Amino acid sequence: xxxxxxxxxxxxxxxxxxxxxxxxxxxxxxxxxxxxxxxxxxxxxxxxxxxxxxxxxxxxxxxxxxxxxxxxxxxxxxxxxxxxxxxxxxxxxxxxxxxxxxxxxxxxxxxxxxxxxxxxxxxxxxxxxxxxxxxxxxxxxxxxxxxxxxxxxxxxxxxxxxxxxxxxxxxxxxxxxxxxxxxxx
Amino acid sequence: xxxxxxxxxxxxxxxxxxxxxxxxxxxxxxxxxxxxxxxxxxxxxxxxxxxxxxxxxxxxxxxxxxxxxxxxxxxxxxxxxxxxxxxxxxxxxxxxxxxxxxxxxxxxxxxxxxxxxxxxxxxxxxxxxxxxxxxxxxxxxxxxxxxxxxxxxxxxxxxxxxxxxxxxxxxxxxxxxxxxxxxxx
DNA sequence: CCGGAAACGGAGCAGCTGTTCCGCTGTGGG
DNA sequence: CCCACAGCGGAACAGCTGCTCCGTTTCCGG
Numbered sequence: 010x011x012x013x014x015x016x017x018x019x020x021x022x023x024x025x026x027x028x029x030x031x032x033x034x035x036x037x038x039x040x041x042x043x044x045x046x047x048x049x050x051x052x053x054x055x056x057x058x059x060x061x062x063x064x065x066x067x068x069x070x071x072x073x074x075x076x077x078x079x080x081x082x083x084x085x086x087x088x089x090x091x092x093x094x095x096x097x098x099x100x101x102x103x104x105x106x107x108x109x110x111x112x113x114x115x116x117x118x119x120x121x122x123x124x125x126x127x128x129x130x131x132x133x134x135x136x137x138x139x140x141x142x143x144x145x146x147x148x149x150x151x152x153x154x155x156x157x158x159x160x161x162x163x164x165x166x167x168x169x170x171x172x173x174x175x176x177x178x179x180x181x182x183x184x185x186x187x188x189x190x191x192x193x194x
Numbered sequence: 195x196x197x198x199x200x201x202x203x204x205x206x207x208x209x210x211x212x213x214x215x216x217x218x219x220x221x222x223x224x225x226x227x228x229x230x231x232x233x234x235x236x237x238x239x240x241x242x243x244x245x246x247x248x249x250x251x252x253x254x255x256x257x258x259x260x261x262x263x264x265x266x267x268x269x270x271x272x273x274x275x276x277x278x279x280x281x282x283x284x285x286x287x288x289x290x291x292x293x294x295x296x297x298x299x300x301x302x303x304x305x306x307x308x309x310x311x312x313x314x315x316x317x318x319x320x321x322x323x324x325x326x327x328x329x330x331x332x333x334x335x336x337x338x339x340x341x342x343x344x345x346x347x348x349x350x351x352x353x354x355x356x357x358x359x360x361x362x363x364x365x366x367x368x369x370x371x372x373x374x375x376x377x378x379x
Numbered sequence: 380c381c382g383g384a385a386a387c388g389g390a391g392c393a394g395c396t397g398t399t400c401c402g403c404t405g406t407g408g409g
Numbered sequence: 410c411c412c413a414c415a416g417c418g419g420a421a422c423a424g425c426t427g428c429t430c431c432g433t434t435t436c437c438g439g
Binding site: 117151157158161162164165166168169170171172180183184186187188190191192 | 302336342343346347349350351353354355356357365368369371372373375376377
């Protein structure tokens, strides 16, 4: 059975997670471990005791972010207006990409991320498909537009996060508008 | 007056440039100098003698790539069909971004790149403005679409280069289509 | 064909990274 | 209250990077 850890250990673990969340959001998933430790006010060894490898810390932090996306998606599925549900999802996605660099890199990262959050990704894709189908049934999107077009548009928005910060927000807004114009009937 | 360099020195310099062009196109502008040297079949010291700093080698290689873009742009300006000129420019841009990672990173890179090729960038922007104006005058693009929308679309396409290679080409094609759909009347 | 200078190669330096080791600290059960 | 030991901090290691130093090789003008 699980031993009860010492109180200071548990508190330190929590401080590491908080520091990692903040650091990754601003500096990206490749932020140095030393930086996370410094921000948490602990030594690197403490960090590594709770998360034996960098990947485990990253996964822990991302899990809660990915979860937030799921919540938003379920909310959109409840929206009775098909166009508002779809366009709102796109715009909120853009907003999230701007404000959380960790989430952005998780989406754009190659291979191993996709594996780690495969289920969530699939669920998200399926929900997006429902939103697109509803919008098409309601006749608010162009003929020929399918879910892959929308997904491509989302990826385009996400990718823009990597340009210089000031330009990013402005250009993302414009591209989001362009994507909406591109799919709307 | 300029001393005539030794024959082997000139030949080695050329081999370095060729190796750098190939290496950067495939592995990006951050490819290790050791790798460029290895590919050129010279020692790292030789490489550094001809290009005292990494940035100078990068700039040299990029100059010719950027030049190629200018050629394409001038060609588009000669096209009498406004929509074909604009859409062709967008599609060729997408193609170039797919095939040359160096050019892609130059466009997306922060700050110092913009400074190095400021003139070329401005000329390119101006030419694109002309293409957009002509397309608008011909009534082939939507009301309200301006050159910044098109530039945002191009940036979106360029940014996509960074996703996993197999996905990139497919998604870029889709987004290019989406952008064209977004601006067309 | 020779010798001095130009050019060369690769070991080495400094500085970054993720991760581990180990002597010390301070918590909390008895 | 006390001391075993879970937990800690930070120096240290290994491996990457851009870049430099220097003994050795190669070119080429006389």
